[in-house]
């Protein structure tokens with residue numbers, strides 16, 4: 322499990338100057354010019370990386386079964402870096418916390434804390450495996466403060482958009498429904514189209530040049546066919562003691578798997594996270610609440626993934642009921658809420674004066690002026706790709722469209738944005754092409770400010786929900802491509818900064 326590197330002590334002294342007198346290299350990162358960070362690893366600068374992996378089917382479960390000999394689709398790569406003086410040299414060691422046997426745990430195999438009801442249930446097993454991996458990776462920071470705020474990992478999330486309506490696997494707005502036939506409505510090549518991927522793990526190792534590197538990759542295609550197989554890959558790399566981890570992503574769709582999603586998420590460290598109705602583990606040791614937070618992230622898109630690639634800078638997810646109450650795991654009344662800025666310049670605005678049903682009811686300007694969508698002289702139509710209301714909402718104003726009822730464990734609401742001058746105030750992309758290929762940047766997004774002014778549905782006369790976000794993700798959703806497409810990007814320096822402390 323240990324990977325070791327001997328470096329001349331003088332070099333190690335420079336690299337590890339923050340802790341040259343101790344034998345441990347726990348790093349403390351501080352940023353002078355900012356508020357308190359909500360994540361355990363501000364700016365992704367901690368040498369001892371924490372990264373998790375999860376794969377979801379169309380409704381965010383495992384589904385019928387795990388992939389052959391892969392175990393449950395949850396994995397992690399977590400380690401601490403330690404250093405020891407050896408004469409004139411400094412020895413650096415990576416101490417891994419998760420074994421390959423842990424990563425391969427699958428239904429039928431017991432691990433500490435596993436409940437009997439989950440042992441042979443692939444969905445429950447995956448949820449509990451995430452908690453177990455979280456316990457191995459957990460960093461018990463702030464042990465002196467009350468309450469303690471332990472955190473676990475960044476989460477790589479992979480999702481297969483195939484839906485076999487005859488499988489009976491996905492509920493409709495949270496309600497269990499029998500298998501049905503709906504040819505052409507959802508992609509599926511037939512039996513087994515909702516399968517879980519083959520996953521290969523390259524555990525992080527340290528090379529002689531002082532670089533740490535590891536990754537996850539794999540495919541949905543179980544039988545090795547020549548050419549044209551779906552592919553995903555996330556590789557992380559960092560020089561010891563220097564800067565941020567850089568996560569390089571690659572995602573390839575094919576005819577059999579035309580709808581795939583790959584994100585890097587900062588999820589809640591406990592409770593529910595965006596789109597996930599089980600207890601979760603993650604990186605957000607404090608949950609950010611609108612309007613009081615910002616997100617800093619560096620993004621370099623190298624390959625867009627074609628016209629259907631809805632690349633999100635950034636996607637935020639939460640959950641509250643239509644009466645404004647917080648979610649409690651009751652999938653019939655919980656509603657997942659997402660807002661997503663799509664930066665692919667090939668994404669059109671479906672919201673328009675003649676398509677009011679694809680627009681939110683109103684837009685609120687930074688100076689708090691409310692502009693209704695029927696105010697054709699003022700409403701910024703081209704700032705919205707698509708709005709859809711929760712399928713279980715009783716009082717949506719006509720015309721409206723409701724969101725796909727099957728792709729989340731509960732009903733969902735989506736507010737999808739496009740680059741537009743109206744977002745300038747929040748540091749978001751203001752014109753097509755911003756943040757896209759050839760425009761790598763470090764963004765400081767006033768996600769809290771913007772999300773405090775978005776329209777989200779609520780039943781009339783109910784107290785507005787507190788907008789507390791449990792998932793912040795960057796990545797792409799290649800939404801039913803008609804040909805094989807490849808998206809490639811790197812992400813680094815991810816941080817969530819609380820701009821006014823609430824506790």
Ligand SMILES: *[C@@H]1O[C@H](CO)[C@@H](O)[C@H](O)[C@H]1NC(C)=O
Nearest residue numbers: 528529530531532533534560
């Ligand atoms: C360091 O070495 C590794 C493995 O040989 C290589 O993949 C990586 O690109 C190198 N990095 C630098 C910065 O030289």
Ligand SMILES: *[C@@H]1O[C@H](CO)[C@@H](O)[C@H](O)[C@H]1NC(C)=O
Nearest residue numbers: 521523537538539540552553
């Ligand atoms: C994943 O990467 C490994 C090398 O680390 C490679 O051998 C394997 O073929 C890759 N998997 C796929 C599906 O391409």
Ligand SMILES: *[C@@H]1O[C@H](CO)[C@@H](O)[C@H](O)[C@H]1NC(C)=O
Nearest residue numbers: 685686687688689690699743
């Ligand atoms: C608010 O901003 C809009 C443009 O975004 C402007 O037309 C309007 O006059 C402003 N209203 C106030 C009260 O400042």
Ligand SMILES: *[C@@H]1O[C@H](CO)[C@@H](O)[C@H](O)[C@H]1NC(C)=O
Nearest residue numbers: 682683693694695696718719
């Ligand atoms: C515009 O929409 C608002 C809210 O739905 C409504 O109150 C108002 O009457 C509408 N105005 C026109 C001119 O249709």
